[in-house]
Amino acid sequence: MLEVQGLHAYYGKSHILQGVDFKIGEGEIVSLLGRNGVGRSTTLKAIMGEVPPQGSILFQGKEIAGRKMHEIARSGIGYVPENRNIFPTLTVRQNLVLGIKNMRKQGRWSIDDMFDMFPNLRERADALGSVISGGEQQMLTMCRTLMGDPDLVMIDEPTEGLAPKLVEQVRELLAEIAKRGISILLVEQKLDIALKISNRLYVMGHGEIVFEGTVPEFTANDQVRKEWLEV
């Protein structure tokens, strides 16, 4: 579904991504692990076109590197950024409606699906995005992306700063997304969640991929964990 080859990206003169290669299959959940600052979030931004990419990004067989952000989104990639970009002047319901790319076509998700999964959002449907809690904002950001009916969802640190109960809700949502046949590229600090739901893992270090394997292969490899993940 997604094949990234020799991906480079820069912030000014800083060379952040230095030849990233990885792939994600149909319906697969893949986690991108690594310490802070190794380029995991930049990888997602480069795929989305938010940071200019160099290299090849094939999505469903088509080259998307260099295309405009809205074209990449419309090709079927959903992106949940790290910083919960809720539109503060819109209500919860309006935020969800904004996520719909094609009003004429019924996607895999409806607003009621979202409200059934997160009853809190239904209760606060008419509240402004600026007044709901951080946890609710995280749920809303994820739900809004799903309203666009993506085939691949890239999620950046969805559990960061959330209470344990909400972390569990996020895990359930990720499982539900996978159940509907949607591929997931997950950037996550909490190793237990990544290990529980992923089919495969990539570990990043110094702007490139330093490990690739299945969950059992990763758990059997103490050296990778010590060298590239532990602080």
Added chain:
Amino acid sequence: MESFIFALFNGVLYGMLLFMLASGLTLIFSMMGVLNFAHASFFMLGAYFAYSISTYVGFWPALIVAPLIVGVVGALVERYGLRPVHSYGHVAELLFTFGIAYVIEEIVKMIWGQVPVPYDIPESLNFTLFAWAGLDYSAYRVFMLLVSVGIFVALFALLTKTRIGLIIRAAVSDPTHVATLGHDVPTIFMWTFGFGCALAGVAGVLGGNVLGTEPAMALQLGPIVFVVIVVGGLGSLGGALIAALLIGIIQTMAIFYDFGINAALLAVGIEIDAAGMFRDFARITTAQASPVIPYLLLVLMLIFRPRGMFGTRDV
């Protein structure tokens, strides 16, 4: 009382004309962060296009066609002028719109000449709609008022009740993230700019035959429109409406109830020596001070409340 209502009517009318101009400017500023110095030039283009079109096919087709042409010109200016300049920052954008204002003014002078053109009120609306307490209320002015109120209602409904309005409001706070949701933000910017210019065009069509259609008209009204959006609050449509009405009413009342500062001071028991150093100051009348009032309001607002009455961010 009757004369007060007449002055109020004219103040509201002038205020609504300012609102028509300011609504487009505040829409452009709130979404794109561009302080479009050329905005009043699009108002002028609306008036001139309406003059030329109405010469051949009459006022009513001109009321529709002239703003459409102005809107398309605005969209082209955004697409092929402002967008390439955007990457150089807001100062470059500001200078670009400044340049466009002069280019439009010179083009207007070349095509239509330096003197005012005879763009008149249409015959079909050139009559007294009603008279009250000896004062005539013109049908054309009532029509202007209705159109401007209609524009406010339509614009408000567009921004709050439609999907495109949602996208525009979201793009105001975070255009990048709106794009990641699959919305073509640059194209939305282009048409918002064009739509804002078209609104200025409507104001030009309606105001050109009342205020006079001449090459200096943009320069006369342009700065006041900036006062409206700053006083109302950058990006606030409701704020622009209230500020436009406030400025329109205050200026009109100042002219209508023309009294000298000396008389006002006498009323509160202060007498100024007719030969003293303040004698020139005391001779000033409210009608003379009227053009300064909006700018005084601007200065006070910037000092005491930089985000304006209803704005969410500082100037």
